[in-house]
Amino acid sequence: MSPLLFVVAAILYVATVALFTLAVRRLLGVQVSIVRAAVATLVALTVTRPVLDALVTEPVVSTSSVTTEQLLYVALLGAVTFVLAMVIIVVAEVLVPDGSVPGPIDLWRGWRSRLSRSGRYLEILRIAWRHGLSRFLRGRRHLALGTVAERRDLARSLRRALEDGGVTFVKLGQQLSTRHDLLPAEFVAELSHLQDQAAPIPWEEAADLVRTETGRSLDELFAEIEEQPLAAASVAQVHGARLRTGERVVVKVQRPGIEHDVERDLNILVRLASMLDARTDWGRSIGLLDLAHGFSAALTEELDFTVERDNMRGVAAALDRNGTNGIHVPKPVEELSTSRVLVMERLEGVPLTGAEQTLVRLGPETRTELASTLLRTVMDQLLDSGIFHVDLHPGNLLVADDGTLGMLDLGSVGRLGAKTRRSMGQFLASIGTGDSMAASEALLEVVERPEEIDERALEQAIGVLILRYTAGGPTDGTVAFGSLFTLINSFRLGVPPEVAAVFRAMATLDSTLRALDPGYDLVGEAKEMSRSRMARLSDPGRLKETVEQELSSLLPIVRRLPHRIDRLADAAEHGRLTANVRLFADQRDRRIVTNLVHRTLLTVLAATTGLMSVVLYTVNGGPMVTDEASIYTVLATCLFVVSVVLGLRVLIIIFRREEP
Template sequence: MQIFSRINRNIRSLRRYRQVLGVLIKYGFGHVVEQLNIHHYLHRGKQLISRGAARKEIEHLTAPHRLRLALEELGPTFIKLGQLLSTRPDILSVEYTRELGKLQDKVPMVPAGSIREVIETEFGQSVETLYAEFSFSPLAAASIAQVHRGKLHSGEEVVIKVRRPDIARIIETDIDILQGLAYLVERHLASGTILNPVALVKEFRRTIEREMNFNRERHTIDRFRENFLQDATVYVPQTYPNYCGETVLTLEYVDGIKVSNFDQLREASYDLKTIACNGANAILQQVLVHGLFHGDPHPGNIFVLPNNVVCFIDFGMIGRLDRELTFRLAELLTAVLQRDVERLVAILLYSGDLTEEIRRPELKKAVSDFVDDYYEVPLQEIRAGRLLIEFVEILIQFRIPFSPDLMLLAKTLITMEGIGRQLDPEFNMVGHLKPFMSRLLQEKVGPTNLSREGMRMMQSYGALLKTLPDDLKEFITRINRNKFKIDLEHRGLERLITDLDKSSNRLSFSLLIAALIIGSSIVMQTDKGPLLFGFPALGILGYSIAAVLGLWLAIGILRSGRL
C-alpha cells in the first residue's frame, strides 16, 4: 500500500513540477529554468508549457513584480515562501523584498460541508454537539485557514479557526518540489552556494509546519496571554483547549474596534495618544522583555477595547530573540543614539565572523556614514524600524551573519511606528525605547545575569576539561598509527565538471557531423548504389543527418547564451 501511495505522490509531484515550470516561464523566468537543467528531465512537459507563454501584457512589468504575480498564481505554499523572502534582504535585493511584501492570498472560500468534515474528523463529534452556534459563513479566508463565528454551550462567544482541507498534502508536495529546485540551484547557479537555498527551504519547512499546527499556535497564544496577564493596557484572547486541535483553534471572540478605524475610535471617546503609547509599549515589551513578539501587527490584527486597551489577534507569525541578541540590540540602539562609532564596530565584530577580504577600516567607514545620517537628528524624527533596516544592510554588505528574526523585528517596528504616527502625529518610538534599553543594559551588568553567565562558562569549560584528556589521547594515538586524516572539500568543482562534460559532448558532436559530411562527400564521388535525383541516396542521407545534427547543435549553443 505504501508503494502505491509513493507512486501517487510522485505522479502528483511531476504534475505540479510542470505547473510550476509553466508559471515561471509564463512570467519571464525561463532563463532560470534553462540554467537549472530541468529540461533534461521534463523536456516534453516544458515544450507543452512554453507554447504561448510569452504574453505582451506582462513583458513591461519589472522582474520583482513578475515574481510576485508568479508566486500568487502558484498558491499558498509559494505565497508563504514569498512572505518569508520579503524579510530576507540578505538573500534578495530591496526591490524584491519590497514587492514580495505586497503578496496577498487569493483563495476561494471552503464549502460548509468541507469545514464540517474537518471539525468532525478532528474531534469525532458533530459540529452541533461541540458548539451551541456555528456560522458556516466565514469571517475571513486565508491560504491555510478559514475563520468562523460561534458560541459554546456554556455561553461564551468564540471564533473558530479551521484549517483548509487537503492543505497539508498540497504544501507537502510543494515543499518536496522546492527542495528539489533548491538542490538544482545550489548545483547549477553560481550564486547557489552563497544563497544556501537548501537551508532556506528547510527553514521554510519548519516555519510553515509550525503555522499549520494549531496546537502550537494555541500554546503561543497562551504564552502571550500569560506574559501580559498583569498588564492592564494589553489584552490577549483566551483559548479553549477542549475545542482546539491540530486543525481547529477555538478562541475567545473579542468585540473591539480596529486600530485603523480612527473616526469610530473618536466617536467612542477613546484617547488616540494613549492607544499609540500602549501599542508601542506592548510591542517593545514583547521584544525586549519576553523575547517573543507578534510578527504581523498590521491594523487588521490589532483591536482597541474599552479603557484604551490594546488587543492582539492572529499569532500565526511570530518572532523570537534570545537574551544575548536582545542585549546586543539594546547596545546597538544606545550606540547609535550616542554616536559611538567604535562601540558600533565592536558590536558588529562580535555579531559574527567577517570574511577575510573585508578590512576593519572599511567597516568603520561604513558605520561612520551610518551614524552621520543620524547626527543631530531630533529623536522624534528617528524611525527605529528604518534605522534597524539600515543597520541590517551593513551586515549584508560585509556578509556578517544575523538572525532572520532581526529583519522581521524591523518590519514590525515600521508597522507599529506607522500606526502610532497615524494615531498621534507626535508619536516617538525612540522615546518609548529609551527606558527599555536602560533597564536591559542594567540587567546585563546586574549580579543575576553575571552569575548566570559565569555559571554557563564554568559548565562549558568543565565539559571541555572533562573530555580533553580522551581527545588528546585519541589524537596522539592516530598520529602514531599513521591514521590521522584531513578531509578537504573543493567547492564549485561540480560546476566545472558539468561544463567540461558539456564541452566534450559538443566537441564529439562536431566531430561526428564533420565525419558525416566528409563521408557523404566521398560517397557522392563514387556514383554507386541507389540514386536519388541523380545522386547517390546514401550520400544525400548522410548530408541530411549532418544538417539536422548541426542545426540541433547550433540551437543548443544559441539557447545556452554561450557562443
C-alpha cells in the first residue's frame, strides 16, 4: 500500500472511530469518558466482522452495482458494532467504574507524591503497630475496653503514637483533647498532656526564610534581632527583635518544608478517615470523615500567617468596640508580614504557665478580677462580636506586672453567625434563670437535631443538669461540660463545627481561669453574667432600640397587609376564594418521579421490542427482501437491536446512578 493510501485509510479509520464513539455515548444516555468510549468502539470495530461472519454469510461484492444484500449487511455490521461497543462499556462499568482508576496523566503527575505517601503510610502503620493500635484499624468491634484502666492504657498508647507521628498528629491530638462529646474522659485527660514543642531550627535557615519572604535584608528590617528563639514549636518559632523605629516586636518564622509535610500527612489522615468511616462502626458513628476534613481545613488555615494577622486585627477591633480594658492583642506589622513570616508587637509579661510569682504579688482580689475580666471578654466575643479565641490555654495568655493580660497565638479562631450567637445567648441566659424549657429550645437551635427526638425528655434532662451544676457552690467547669456532652450524645444531637469550637473554647478556658484563680467558679460566674446580660437587654433604652429594629423590618409587611386583607375579603364575598395545593411542587420530587417514569418506560420498551422481535422471527412467509431473508426477519433484527440498546441504556444508568 502506498503511503498516500495508508494515510487516507488511517484518517478514515480515525473518523469512523470518532463517529461511532459519539453515537455510542449518545445511545447510552450518560456521560461516559471519551477514552473509555473510544477504546470500546475500537475493540468493537475489530471483532464485529469475525463475529458477524460466524453468524451470516457475507454477500458477494458486485462491481457493477450495490445490491440489497450488501446494504443489509453493512447496516447489520453497524448495528452489531454499536451493540458490542455498548456491551463492552457496560461490562467495564460493572467491573471498573468510570473514574475509579486514575488516567495516565494523573498517574504520571502523582507518582512521586504516591511514593512519598506510601513510605509515610508504612511509617504510620509501624508506629500504630509499635504502640498496639493496629487492631483498631480492622473494623471489628472490640469489647476489651470496658474498664477505666483499659481505657487509660489505650489512651496512653494513643498519645505516644501521636507524639511519634509528628506535627500533624500532635495537632490532631490537641484538638481531640477538647472534644468531650467524642472521647471518653480518660482519652481527653491523656491527650491534654500533648505538648507542641520541637527543637529550634538553625538561625541561618530562619534568617534566609525572612529574607526570602520580605525581599529585604535583616539590617534593613530590624535594628537588632535575637538569634536564640524565645520559643520553638513544630510549626514555627519566635524570635525577639527591635524595628529600626525602636518598636519592640517578635518575629514568627515558619519551619521550612512544614507545608509539604503537613499536606502529605493531612492527605493520609483524610484517606485513613475515609477508610475507617467506610469499614468500621465507630468511625461512622462519630462522623470521622467530616472531622478529618474540618481538622484539615483548620490546620491548613493555621499555616497561613496572613490569616492569623487578620484574626489579630478582628479580635482587637472587637475588644475596642466592647470597651474591654486589661486585655491586649498584639498588633501586626503588616508591611513586614507574609504567609510564612509574621511580625507583631511584643507584649510585656510572662506566660500564665510560669506566672505564679507575678500572680502572688498581684494578690487574690486582683487574680479574681483578672479571671472575671477574661471570662467577660470571652463571653463578649462569643455573643457579640462572633470572633473568639478557640485555644486560650494558659500558654497562650501573658500576665504583665501591672495586672494586664495578653492574648497570643490567634492562628485558630472561631466565628459565629448572628443566628447562632442569638441562640447561644438564649441558651446561656436560660441556664442562668433556670428555665429548662427555654434552654432545651435554644439548644435545639444550635445543634443538628435528628429526625425523631423526645423533646420532653430532653427538657427534663437539661433541668436536671441545671439543678446539679447551678444549685450553688463552686463547680468544675470541665465536669459540667462533660455532662452536657454526654446529654448531647445520648439524644443523638449533632454538633456543628462552629458550635464544637465554642464548647472547645469554654472547656479550655476553664483550666486557664483556674490557673489565674484556683477557686474561680466558671459555671456560677457565667450564670451571673448571663443574668446581667439579660438585664441589660431589658433596659428601656436597649428595649426601645430592639423594638425599633424589629418594627423597621416589619414595616414593609405591615404596609402591604391592609391591601391583601381587602383582596381576600373581596374574593370571599364574591365566592372566588379558593385554595390550591400543587402536587410535586418541589423540583426534587418532580425529578425523582421523572427519573422513575423514564427508566420504567425504557424497561417496558426494551421488553416489548424484544418480545416483538422473537414473535417476528417465528413468522414464516411474507415478502422476501433477499433470497434468504423476508421482511419479517429484517424487522425482527431491527427490533432486537433496539431492544438490546434500550436494555443496555437502562443498565448503564443504574450502574452509573446518573440522570437518564
